[in-house]
Amino acid sequence: MKKELDQIDKELLNITQRNFPLIANPYEEIGSRLDISGEEVIERLKNLKETGYIRRLGGIFSSKKLGYVSTLVAAKVEEDKYYDVAEMINEYHGVTHNYRRNHKFNLWFTLIAPSEEELEKQFNEISDLTGIKTLRNLPATRFFKLGVNLNMKEDQSEKEVS
């Protein structure tokens, strides 16, 4: 940890995670809930960004409601071409998360595209990359739980994906 959070920082992070007001002067409004000035809210948020607590402050949109489609893809990648393949996959801007995992399917990524056709096209392009042995498309067919707020404990990831 680079910095100890004080009580106001913690409350500020909770408010800015869940109840960020959609008004012209949001920082002033948040300040009034915490009994501090808008300037202090801004200073504290700057600090929390610099110290690495906050990854981003902005809008998080629902890919589904914007008409986008998403999927999770599992790949078996030859080890000697692994990073070349990963780099080529990462060039797709709809690839938002990509991880090596401890399995024969050793590379897992999420893919978001503006339409089914575009998703299929990109999936097929990727399956043709040299070094990919197998590519499996794993779009969610049912949702039982879609991400929860672990209250200051979790990155409530933008992972709405797939």
Add this chain to the structure above:
Amino acid sequence: MPVEIDEIDKIDKAIIREVQEDLSLEARPYRKIAEKIGITEDELLTRLNRLDEEGKLRRMGVILHHRESGYSFNGMGAWIIPEEKREEIGKLMATYDEISHVYERPTYPDWPYSLFSMIHGRSKEDVERVAKDISKKTGIEEYTILYSTEQLKKVSMKYFREEE
């Protein structure tokens, strides 16, 4: 049948393109964005509130770096579960506080796992304990836990970029 999407016009798209970036830390953060798009601050806020009501904007606010704020470990549980039991077991998994996401996904001969559960904890042991508990409760013994051993990419999706 395709999912119905309410009209998203050019101005909405321009707003989304701006608001999905970092909101500036100044007293009136939307004013500059409105100017750039060529609308008033009022119109921008009206539209943003509409996008919020329609659920297109899931939320405005901060995204934390989770390694720096607590729960540092997670594992993706993948379970082999017969079709007729998935509903019941999926719902059971959803009741765990340590589990943030539960999905059903298609299976393949080389990937027979149908349910996915993202399990969080402070250590690998925490994650395994949750999986064992589910296994014990459900009698499902065929499962695996996938851990990310290397992050190759992690970014926020940028929408409507292709139309810029």
